[in-house]
Amino acid sequence: MRQHQETLEIKTNGPGLVEFTEAVVRVVEEAGVLTGLVHVFCRHTSASLLIQENADPDVQLDLAAFFRRLVPDGDPLFLHQSEGPDDMAAHVKSALTQTTLAIPVADGRMALGTWQGIYLFEHRRRPHTRQVVIHVLGA
Amino acid sequence: MRQHQETLEIKTNGPGLVEFTEAVVRVVEEAGVLTGLVHVFCRHTSASLLIQENADPDVQLDLAAFFRRLVPDGDPLFLHQSEGPDDMAAHVKSALTQTTLAIPVADGRMALGTWQGIYLFEHRRRPHTRQVVIHVLGA
Amino acid sequence: MRQHQETLEIKTNGPGLVEFTEAVVRVVEEAGVLTGLVHVFCRHTSASLLIQENADPDVQLDLAAFFRRLVPDGDPLFLHQSEGPDDMAAHVKSALTQTTLAIPVADGRMALGTWQGIYLFEHRRRPHTRQVVIHVLGA
Numbered sequence: 001m002r003q004h005q006e007t008l009e010i011k012t013n014g015p016g017l018v019e020f021t022e023a024v025v026r027v028v029e030e031a032g033v034l035t036g037l038v039h040v041f042c043r044h045t046s047a048s049l050l051i052q053e054n055a056d057p058d059v060q061l062d063l064a065a066f067f068r069r070l071v072p073d074g075d076p077l078f079l080h081q082s083e084g085p086d087d088m089a090a091h092v093k094s095a096l097t098q099t100t101l102a103i104p105v106a107d108g109r110m111a112l113g114t115w116q117g118i119y120l121f122e123h124r125r126r127p128h129t130r131q132v133v134i135h136v137l138g139a
Numbered sequence: 140m141r142q143h144q145e146t147l148e149i150k151t152n153g154p155g156l157v158e159f160t161e162a163v164v165r166v167v168e169e170a171g172v173l174t175g176l177v178h179v180f181c182r183h184t185s186a187s188l189l190i191q192e193n194a195d196p197d198v199q200l201d202l203a204a205f206f207r208r209l210v211p212d213g214d215p216l217f218l219h220q221s222e223g224p225d226d227m228a229a230h231v232k233s234a235l236t237q238t239t240l241a242i243p244v245a246d247g248r249m250a251l252g253t254w255q256g257i258y259l260f261e262h263r264r265r266p267h268t269r270q271v272v273i274h275v276l277g278a
Numbered sequence: 279m280r281q282h283q284e285t286l287e288i289k290t291n292g293p294g295l296v297e298f299t300e301a302v303v304r305v306v307e308e309a310g311v312l313t314g315l316v317h318v319f320c321r322h323t324s325a326s327l328l329i330q331e332n333a334d335p336d337v338q339l340d341l342a343a344f345f346r347r348l349v350p351d352g353d354p355l356f357l358h359q360s361e362g363p364d365d366m367a368a369h370v371k372s373a374l375t376q377t378t379l380a381i382p383v384a385d386g387r388m389a390l391g392t393w394q395g396i397y398l399f400e401h402r403r404r405p406h407t408r409q410v411v412i413h414v415l416g417a
Contacts, residue, residue: 001140001279003313003417005384035142037178037274039315039380043391045331051238052230053184058219059230065216066231070209070348077343080336091330091337092344099329100380102178102239104274106144111272113182133389135315135382137276137415139142140279174281176317176413190377191369192323197358198369204355205370209348241317241378243413245283250411252321276415278281 004031004136009129012122015068015086017050017060020132021117024103025110027134034108036138040101040118043131046090047122048097054117063121067093090123097121105138143170143275148268151261154207154225156189156199159271160256163242164249166273173247175277179240179257182270185229186261187236193256202260206232229262236260244277282309282414287407290400293346293364295328295338298410299395302381303388305412312386314416318379318396321409324368325400326375332395341399345371368401375399383416 006027010020028038042049053059071092074085081088101118104111112118120130145166149159167177181188192198210231213224220227240257243250251257259269284305288298306316320327331337349370352363359366379396382389390396398408 001142005313005382007389035144037276039382041380041382041389043389043394045329045391045394050234051184052234056219056221058217059227062217062219062227063231063234066210066214069216071344075344077347078336078340080334080340082334088337088340092341095328095330095341095345096235096374098237098239098376100376102180102241102380104144104178104180104272106272111146111180111182113184113270116182116184131391133382133384137315174283176415189373190323191373195358195360197356198366201356201358201366202370202373205349205353208355235374237376237378241319241380243283243317243319243411245411250285250319250321252323252409255321255323 001139002033006134008132010120010132011129013127014125015122016064017119017121019054019117019119024118024134028136031136033105033136033138036105038103038105039135041133042099045094046124047120047130048094048099049101050097050119050121051116052119053115055115086125093123140278141172145273147271149259149271150268152266153264154261155203156258156260158193158256158258163257163273167244167275170275172244172275172277175244177242177244178274180272181238184233185263186259186269187233187238188240189236189258189260190255191258192254194254225264232262279417280311284412286410288398288410289407291405292403293400294342295397295399297332297395297397302396302412306414309414311383311414311416314383316381316383317413319411320377323372324402325398325408326372326377327379328375328397328399329394330397331393333393364403371401
């Protein structure tokens, strides 16, 4: 059993999904593991992770639009407003999606479905550089 | 440390939860692991995974009903309508639930709580055959 | 590769988030692993897990308030009412958040972001003692 750990930096430019499947593919190749698991961990609470369809880009726009409507910025319900109207909404959107993912590796490749891509979901308005830890485990 | 990987096929018949706990139990037994982890991975973006109560079947109906109300088919918000009114709603429901799960194994058995079952959550109207990868790791 | 498994008991006192990051830190230290993964598993379907901001306590209050409004107790939609008005709402809130988490370990410490804490999210009104399985894997 082998382990390989790497931190990726992902630049975001406002709310929405940023695909980084190819960067994870490269980490898996470097790890040289044939059978195993890749774990993906987002080190933030105002951005999150999703595995979603990567065929039609409208899917990513619709996902962002749905979460924007479900969790409106500056909702008067929120006490936590000091970091801007989009901050607490960002925490809620993170809670509703994922912070950690695990994808099986088979024959040296992630066992993603045909249309699955790995996305960082940015919830803040301003550009950010986000850190995602990739941990590969296997043999 | 041992690894064992298997892909299950789960038939669905319209929206709702399909329990497959027993199939995972069998994979864990085949793996012959006493202490470890079972990872469950759904290879789709219009079906997802949940660990939920398996005592009262009404719980599964209520879960499906809640998500149907929260994310209505054919919502005019959605741009992505080409694959039918239930397709984009299915992606959103997948984003709101899980694509990957990990369950500890202790004394050769999954450490599920008394009422916990493992479910595939189908979000499309038509019947599908869904693939779920089970990866057992341990000693 | 080493494995270490422990079950934590977390006391809750009505709906809301209870941080238990320090308890997980202690389990990781006991495991004596430098590089690896910590898996956290909630053995319940009416309480769940979240990684969230641990700086401003208002964030935890706002998260609980948002989920209370999104999934109201005693929603007439629900068939499953026999265990009290907060029971089915609790299952839905669990489905919308997480039952399993995995956090990388680097240099003997969890690679959490600066503001990330690990929380149990209690969804029932009455006090409970909740079981969370911690599984550390690594070398």
